[in-house]
Amino acid sequence: MRLNRQDGGRRRCISVTNNEVAADEQAALRKAGLRPGDADWEKLGICDYITKPRIDAAITGKTPDGRDIEGDYKFTDEFPMAEGFEENAEFFTLTYETPVTVSHNRAFGRIAPLLWMRAGSEGGRIDALPAKGWEVVDTYGLLTDLDKAAHFCKAVEAKGSTRIAYIVTDDDRRFQAVARRLPDSVEPVRLYETYLTNFRFSMGR
DSSP states (O other): HHHHHHHHHOOOOOOOOOOOOOOOHHHHHHHOOOOOSSSHHHTSSSIIIIIHHHHHHHHHHTTTTOOOOOEEEEESOOOEEGGGOOOOOOOOOOOOOOOOHHHHHHHHHHHHHHHHHTTTSSSSSOOSOOOTTTEEOOSSEEOOOOOHHHHHHHHHHHEEEOOEEEEESHHHHHHHHHHHOOTTSSEEEEESSHHHHTTTOOGGG
C-alpha cells in the first residue's frame, strides 16, 4: 500500500493465514468449555483478532474503536498513519462444502466470492442468486434461468465491461446456445458441471 501511494501503482496482495489461538489462551478457553469452531474461540484467533483489524486499521487510519492512529510512517515517505490509504480489502474464510450441497444450489453464498475473484476481483459482486434469473455487475454476469437468456445477453452487451458470463446449467446444448449470443470478448463459463470442477486447485489440477 505504501509503494502504491508513492508511485500511483496498482499492486495487489493476497495474504493467507489460519485462525490459530495462542497455546496459553487455548488452555483457558478449553477450561471454559469452549473448542475450535465456537464463536468465542474463533474471535481470539490470529486472523480475526490480529490480521483483519490490522489491515483495516492501516487502510482507514483508525483503530478498531474508531480513534485516529497515532504516529507517522517514516523513511522515504513520512506522513501520519491516520491518513490511511486509498486502498480496499476483502476478507474471505475458507469453508468445506460437500459436492451434494454445492450441486443442489444450497451453497451459492459461499461460492460467490470465487466467481468474483475469477472475474478479476473488481467492482460489484453477486452474493445471492438473483430473483429475476440473471444479474450483471461490473466485470461478470450470472444467468440462472436460461429462459431469461435474451435479457441477460442484452444486459451483458450494454454493460461493455463484462469479462465472464457464468451460466448455470447442466445441459451443454443450452449452454452453447447462450454462449453463441454473447459478445466475443466475454468468456462463457458453465456452472454445475459443478462449481467444484470449475475451481479445482488440489492435486495439481
